[in-house]
Amino acid sequence: MDERKRQVLNAIIKDYIATAEPVGSRAVAKKYALGVSPATIRNEMSDLEELGYLEQPHTSAGRIPSDRGYRYFVDHLMEREVLTDEEINLIHLNLSRRLNEVDTFMRQCCQFISQLTNYTVMMIMPQVGKGKLEKITFIPLNDNQVLLTILTTSGLVSSRLLQLPVSVDAKSLKILEDLLQQKLGGKEMKELNVTLLREVSNLMSRQKQLVEQVLELMDQALSPQEDERVFTGGALNMLSQPEFRDIDKLKNIFGLLEEDDKIKQLLMQKTRQRGTSVAIGQELPGGKMKDCSIVVSSYQVLGGMTATIGVLGPTRMLYPKTIPLMEFITSELTDLFGRK
Amino acid sequence: MDERKRQVLNAIIKDYIATAEPVGSRAVAKKYALGVSPATIRNEMSDLEELGYLEQPHTSAGRIPSDRGYRYFVDHLMEREVLTDEEINLIHLNLSRRLNEVDTFMRQCCQFISQLTNYTVMMIMPQVGKGKLEKITFIPLNDNQVLLTILTTSGLVSSRLLQLPVSVDAKSLKILEDLLQQKLGGKEMKELNVTLLREVSNLMSRQKQLVEQVLELMDQALSPQEDERVFTGGALNMLSQPEFRDIDKLKNIFGLLEEDDKIKQLLMQKTRQRGTSVAIGQELPGGKMKDCSIVVSSYQVLGGMTATIGVLGPTRMLYPKTIPLMEFITSELTDLFGRK
DNA sequence: AATAGCACTCTCCTTCAGTGAGTGCTAAAA
DNA sequence: TTTTAGCACTCACTGAAGGAGAGTGCTATT
Structure with a gap:
């Protein structure tokens, strides 16, 4: 893989990303003045195809990059684009805006990033289940409804509406709240399974039935x-x-995109890697997305948790633009969620 | 518009809904034994076209229904299908399942109805802004974060996370909460604009700055x-x-579908009509959806508010199936949200 | 008023040749 | 040995031409 081969590969991929049309030797020689004739380029292209970096839709067409070609491009060839001031400002503006409830924030974030990249965006929420429980509160709304709110060390709030089958007076609720706070505070969220909750319920012998029900709902x-x-x-x-x-x-x-489970799977697989990573074509699981790539990026939330954003586009994706963009956005988000 | 014309129109629309292909006179005569020859049918079809109920893609093709034809079909011709026991059970099962927070429920509902109808579903949430404020609560989470929860007479809970720029002690917050409860309780949600809130703030002269900020966030x-x-x-x-x-x-x-405002507009326009209504082709605003129809249906929530569901499909929609289905679903939802 | 017959229309499909972009090979040039 | 020019070849694409088929509209007949 000498320098000229790399130049040719680079030229072909750049051109194909821009035009979505197979690239011929003549076009490469003309547009990306490499100082050699089309015939020479043809030889190089033939070699590159043999090496698996290029493909030919049919004998008399130009070449298109293979998944392996894109991989080489992403890893070794591409020159990352630098974000413009305008883009940086836009990102600051959109991400710093009022820190809403996680839900709303995530939705806006998705929309914003999709506009910015012109690709499809998938996000999974910072998992509440992974922090430690900091504060638990019951708010009696009326006889049958109680609002349960939980604050985790990650700074995330999650609230759920509980429908109680029997009415509860505020005092009992307060007692239960204190007990739960005392017993569960500081515990990992994922430990809050039925077993632990039931343990607590044993302590509250007085209103056993109620407690059981509340805990089950929780x-x-x-x-x-x-x-x-x-x-x-x-x-x-x-x-x-x-x-x-x-x-x-x-x-x-x-x-x-309509199956949440599949999206989770897709994003989680790559999440282990820190920072930003790319999955190209066949590298994606399932085989149904052979013409797609995703750029996956994680950001840190207080408490060591990670949230993940994926940008989905064609394999012919603007990697040199998208990757730096996502890196910047996630570093901003880490900042945003990292400081109290 | 004599009986035979209606039969012919009915036959053509049923056939076109099933096949999506222009329907010819021969096919009508054969499949829907009307006891007359294709030539007769042709004459009727020609009349129906003159009346505006049918269209011809080109001179030597069969006929397809016009928007007006569908309208006549929906209003006068179609025989509503009766829901099967299976469908009824399925609906019961899916709608009665744990009454979650509105948000989650709506999402599941959308998915369920789209599976049931095989069309696209749009919903707008019961508007919190339309009930009366019943209970307002602040939960101090830490120095800077307060969880604001609001219960309306409709039985809906809405919670928002407020980021305070300054720290507040629990006691002041409690005072503020009591005051707001006292002043705002029973008021229509939509009256809760800045003017009214500011009025309240004048009463709290002691910690004016804090109050202002809290109210603005609210x-x-x-x-x-x-x-x-x-x-x-x-x-x-x-x-x-x-x-x-x-x-x-x-x-x-x-x-x-990605523009929430447009969807709202689409659904609201038809919502005034009680029950279930249909908008066909050009009847939809904007002109961009000339090949689509929507079936819009509202359900009542406690407090006289309405929530709206729209089913979006091609004009060639299975009206006889979809309309009864939506009527049943919304009546179930009214039941569900109507009882405490 | 309904129908059979028939010419006519228009789309769709297939075939066929022409065009052009691009390749691969070979032989000559550097 | 590497590069280049020349040339034949391949293959998708385009447009024209022709045939098939479905369906209509008109007219004469029942």
Whole structure:
């Protein structure tokens, strides 16, 4: 893999990313003045194909990058674009705006990033289940309804509405609250399973039935299923990509976007790596997304938890732009959620 | 418009709904034994076209229903399908399941209805802003964060996290809470604008600055924009409709689905009518959705508020199935939210 | 008033040749 | 040995032409 091969590969990938059309030897020689003739380029292209970096849709067409080609491009060739001041300002403006409840914030964030990148965005929420419980509160709303709010060390608030089958007076509730606070405060959220809760319930022998019911509701409300919400935005952007003119491909992708579990799987797989990573084409699980890539980036929240953002686009993605963008955004988010 | 014309129109629309292909005179005569020859049918079809109920894609093709034709079908011709026991059970099962926080419930509801109908579903949440304020609570979480929860007469809870720029002690907060409760309790939510809040703030002269800030945050948090959340589900279903093989049409529709404001507009327009109503093709505003219809249905929530569900599909929609389905679902929801 | 017959229209499909972009190979030049 | 020019070849794409098929509209007949 000598220097000229790299130049040729770089040129082809850049051109293909820009045009979505197979790139011919003549075009490379012309646009990216490498000082050699098309014939020479052809030889190099032939070599690159043999090495697995390029593909040919049919014998008399130009070349397109293979997944492996993109991988090499991302790892070794591309020159990262530097964010413009304008973009930086825009990001600051949009991310610093009133720190809402997590839910709203995530939704806005998705929309904003999808506008910025022109790709589809998927996010998973910082998992409440992973911090330590800091404060637990019951608010009696009326005889049957109680609002349960939980604050974790990560600074996240999660609130759930509990429908009680029997009425409870405020005093009993207060006692229960104090007890739970005392027993559960400082514990890891994920330890709050039925077993532990039941232990507590044994202590409250007086109103055993009530306690049991409250605890069961709590357990249910805090289940991971409820916990790890998935957000998406900018699915529309997929429709503008020429590679997804085909309805069947679109069906695959939109099908995935409506299944939260699949998205989680997709994002979690890459989350272990710190910072920003890329999965290209076949590197994605399932095989249904062979023409897609995702840029996955995590940000830290207080308490050592991570939240994850994924940008989904065609393999022919603007990596040199998208990757720095996501790195910057997640570092901003880490800042935002990292300081109290 | 004699009986036979109606039979012919009915037959054509039923056939077109089933096949999405222009319907010819021969096909009508064969499948829907009307006891007359294709030639006779042709004459009737020609008349129906003159009356505006049918259209012809080109001279030598069969006929397809016009928007007006569908309208006549929905209003006068169609035989409503009766829900099967299976469907009724399924609906019961899915709607009665644990009454979660509104948010989660709405999301699940959207998904469920889109699966049931095979169309795209849009919902707007019961508007918190339309009930009366019943109970207001501050929960101090730490020095800077306060959780504001509001219960309305409709039985809905809405909670918002407030970030205070200065720290507040619990006692002051309690005083403020009591005062707000006293002054604002029983007031219509939509009256809770800055003016009224400021009035309150004048009463709290001691800690004026703090109060101002809290109130401003409250006002912001309760703004209608935050209030009227829009949910969608089953956008994927659109991709299976043959009329939306065309990417540009899809873009229009998906574009709309990502704009909450447009959806609100769409649903609100029809909401005034009680019960279930249908908007067909050009009857929809904007002109971008000329091949779509929506079935809009509202359900009542305690306190006289209404929430709205819209089912979006092609004009060639299974009206006889979808309309009864939506009527049943909304009546179930009214039941569910109507009883305490 | 309903129907059979028939010419006519228009789309869709297939075929076919022409065009152009691009390759791969070979032989000559550097 | 590497690079280049030349050239034949391949293959997708386009547009024209022709045939098939579905369906209509008109007219004459029942």
